[in-house]
Amino acid sequence: MTEIPEHLRKRAEEARAKAAAAKGGGDAPAAEGTSGGSGEKVPAGLLDRGTPASTPPEGAAVVPTGPAQGSGPDGHNQRLLTVVKSGSIQDTKSTPVDKVHVWPHLLVAEFLAAIIITLFTTLFSIFVNAPLLEMADFNKTPNPSKAPWYFLGLQELLTMFHPMVAGVTIPGIGLFLLVMAPYIDKNPSRKPEDRKFAVCLMTVHLMFWSVLVMIGSFFRGPGFNFVFPWNSGLFFEL
Template structure:
């Protein structure tokens, strides 16, 4: 018994259905590019380019787009576009056309907001140490020039039978020597210098005011002024106003009894 031949219409529709099946299977989920464009604030054309570029990179089919599904699907009784002989798909851009690829989309607030505040600080090395080294070289050159033009001869050999009167310390110790005329040696030579050195060491831990304006540092400036003026007055008195026996004298009447200063003036 011979089988009946299928109708001509069914035979013509079979290739079209077979050709349309891969397109529908490869389409996957439908993307609503209009909704994504309104949500992220990105133009629809950029989203389409990104979708096509991702499909080419991964080697997958391009997802279907809402609004284009009906146009892409063949109507009833028509052949699918794949069954109709047409030009092959273009694998690359036309000559002279430069393509761009959309990597990602970032909201403006995520890249414009800054959380780190600028700091007016620098590292100790090399910024601070370089400046201090240059200052050291400048001071060394200045002292070398002073030693070449200013004479500082040594005194004669010490004679134990003839002691200088008055016997004064170097100028940077004359303030402490002047204190010996007012206080006990234990206080003037031990307690007060020790207290001064400890106070200098504790200054960075006590004074934490970052301001450099004088109006914001009245207490610190007042304390520094008192100690600076006190040490200056003691040094000046010990240099100019102390004569034989370390007694009080007037330098403009009795003379200057300070060997280092007399040598410099001569």
């Protein structure tokens, strides 16, 4: 038989004595049990099983037939040593989350999206050819010379600022702010009505680049001078 630690044995003895006193003195072992639990939310029935009765129940004393004679109130021979609450071992969510299976709900949507984009790209490629101008020639500078469309905002800035400011400082600061956004924006709420300032700032930022790209793409002609596409035609290749 395994040795029972000293403090546990003492505690068990105390409990046994207490239970005996309760049985002898009054008729409320359950009440005794719940007060012993000191406000823990443990069902009274469970605690009751933990307090072994010194006197076996009436029926058991008369006919000791079973092979394992329990010493508990209902003939049980196991005891409640401790109650481990669910939160301490495993992370239980207090509010259930409404979830769906990835198959088929998400995979079907993804598959459809992939097919649609493939179809779109294929069809577009059948009807519109990618540009291939004449071979690169260092002696023939096209007028205007334009960067790829996503850099046309920067090229547009070049007309207003010193190249270092337009090409490095402004986009550098823009990118830095973009990367740092989660650390700058300390507002915990995700609701649009709580973050009007952040939404405004981002919209201005996005609009700033979009408008610059539009101007650079469609409103700049020879010499990178301002033109209207409906008067002078388009100077834009993708």
